[in-house]
Amino acid sequence: MTSPRLAIVGAGIGGLACARTLQQHGHRVTVFERETSPHARWQGGMLDLHVDTGQAALRAAGLFEEFRALARPEGQELRGLDPVTGALVHHEQPSDGAGNAPEIDRGQLRGLILDSLAPGTVRWGHAIDAVTPVGDGTARLHFKDGTTQDFDLVVGADGAWSRTRPALSDAIPAYTGDTIVETFLDDADSRHPELARLVGNGTMAAKSRQAMLSAQRNSGGHIRVYARLQVPADWHVTAGLDLDDAAAVRDHLLAVLDGWHDSLLGLIRESDGGFVNRPLHVLPIGHTWDHVPGITLLGDAAHLMPPYGIGANLAMLDGTHLATAIATHTDLDQAVRAYEDLMLPRAAAAAQACADLTDTIPGDTVIDVDSARRHLNKRILSAQTPG
Structure with missing residues (x-):
């Protein structure tokens, strides 16, 4: 050819x-x-x-x-936490040589x-x-x-x-009914040590029937945080939110997760950046x-x-x-x-x-x-x- x-x-x-x-x-x-x-x-x-x-x-x-x-x-x-108590309910640690x-x-x-x-x-x-x-x-x-x-x-x-x-x-693509709102923590080991320990070396997640909060450790002490919500695709419009207004989005997410353990809410409350709206489609x-x-x-x-x-x-x-x-x-x-x-x-x-x-x-x-x-x-x- x-x-x-x-x-x-x-x-x-x-x-x-x-x-x-x-x-x-x-x-x-x-x-x-x-x-x-x-x-x-x-x-x-x-x-x-x-x-x-x-x-x-x-x-x-x-x-x-x-x-x-x-x-x-x-x-x-993988660290699974109870959303209300913050207790570790599931923990998987890769064994030596796991890859x-x-x-x-x-x-x-x-x-x-x-x-x-x-x-x-x-x-x-x-x-x-x-x-x-x-x-x-x-x-x-x-x-x-x-x-x-x-x-x-x-x-x-x-x-x-x-x-x-x-x-x-x-x-x-059709909307699935779920949206992920993403933010991050920078230099977490030195600036957010308690949250870094909460996340561990890989992924931390807590889940209720309506929401899931997860965090992933990336290289360089960077942590990505994801709030997954079951909401209409235009949830932010209905809520009257400007997605560029980080403070307003943060307050809204904290209200949605009201009743969750304070250690988990810290991932949202202490985030270092704005929020990215990611509606999920298939x-x-x-x-x-x-x-x-x-x-x-x-x-x-x-x-x-x-x-x-x-x-x-x-x-x-x-x-x-x-x-x-x-x-x-x-x-x-x-x-x-x-x-x-x-x-x-x-x-x-x-x-x-x-x-x-x-x-x-x-x-x-x-x-x-x-x-x-x-x-x-x-x-x-x-x-x-x-x-």
């Missing part, structure tokens, strides 16, 4: 894993990213990468040892993959409006600045609100499309799911599987078909498992949530097809 013109829309970890693996196989590829630089925004909290998905993708990309140097096995610690799903900051992982790419691979500040099939098996990128460019394959790795997806599907279970030559999707653009610890893993696996298919087929369109035949059933099984998890978490403790997530990961792995 002659070297095809390949474009990836979106410089998240799934798209970058695809680009890295393509380059490993000698293919040229361009990644178009709307953000103006690698540091234009915070990249999110920590990720646990699983052996048969995220770690398998890093092995395929030739970056597994670099990942191990940055990963934190101790980040697998089944070590944690890594999303920003560190993204930086690791970015640094491995050929110079100039990512074109920053290149937002797109749409992707359209040209009719000869190629696809056209329509950029925000009015210019266009044609490619033999455009890969939509541009997330939940993908501008690539409409070329393949009319699906629109694509339909079994989301699929009729194959269109020249265009495909990966990650959240293809199979947006609830945040149960599998999305990032699957996005990276999608990326490396697509790149490997391109490298091992003599015909580009057949390579994309082979990838879609592998990815779409896997994504459907994962989405169904997430939906079953959401419906069957019965209790109000983090133990229920954790055991359900373990069951989910087993379901995902059982749906894996070697490829």
Whole structure:
């Protein structure tokens, strides 16, 4: 196969894993990213990468040892607290040598993959409006600045609100009924030592039937805090809140969590930054499309799911599987078909498992949530097809 013109829309970890693996196989590829630089925004909290998905993708990309140097096995610690008493009701401490799903900051992982790419691979500040099939098996990128460019394959790795997806599907993400409000604590070990001890080395969570408060230790003493609420998507409008008014949002959250233990409320009360509103959306279970030559999707653009610890893993696996298919087929369109035949059933099984998890978490403790997530990961792995 002659070297095809390949474009990836979106410089998240799934798209970058695809680009890295393509380059490993000698293919040229361009990644178009709307953000103006690698540091234009915070990249999110920590990720646990699983052996048969995220770690398998890093092995395929030739970056597994670099990942191990940055990963934190101790980040697998889980502390479950009673929301009213603040008592420790569940504690999992990774044993010596445990490394089944070590944690890594999303920003560190993204930086690791970015640094491995050929110079100039990512074109920053290149937002797109749409992707359209040209009719000869190629696809056209329509950029925000009015210019266009044609490619033999455009890969939509541009997330939940993908501008690539409409070329393949009319699906629109639906609100789940849950919203996460995120904030953070900086330099927690020295500035917030009691809260740092509360969180531990990994994840701390407390759950009632209406809300969940969790915190994750990232590298450098940074802690991300998440309040997950069952609220309408426009909850802040109904409450008369300006989301940029950190003091007002803080007061509202403290009122919502009234009756929770003071140590837990300290994660909100003493936060060092503003609050980010993250309503959770999903694509339909079994989301699929009729194959269109020249265009495909990966990650959240293809199979947006609830945040149960599998999305990032699957996005990276999608990326490396697509790149490997391109490298091992003599015909580009057949390579994309082979990838879609592998990815779409896997994504459907994962989405169904997430939906079953959401419906069957019965209790109000983090133990229920954790055991359900373990069951989910087993379901995902059982749906894996070697490829």
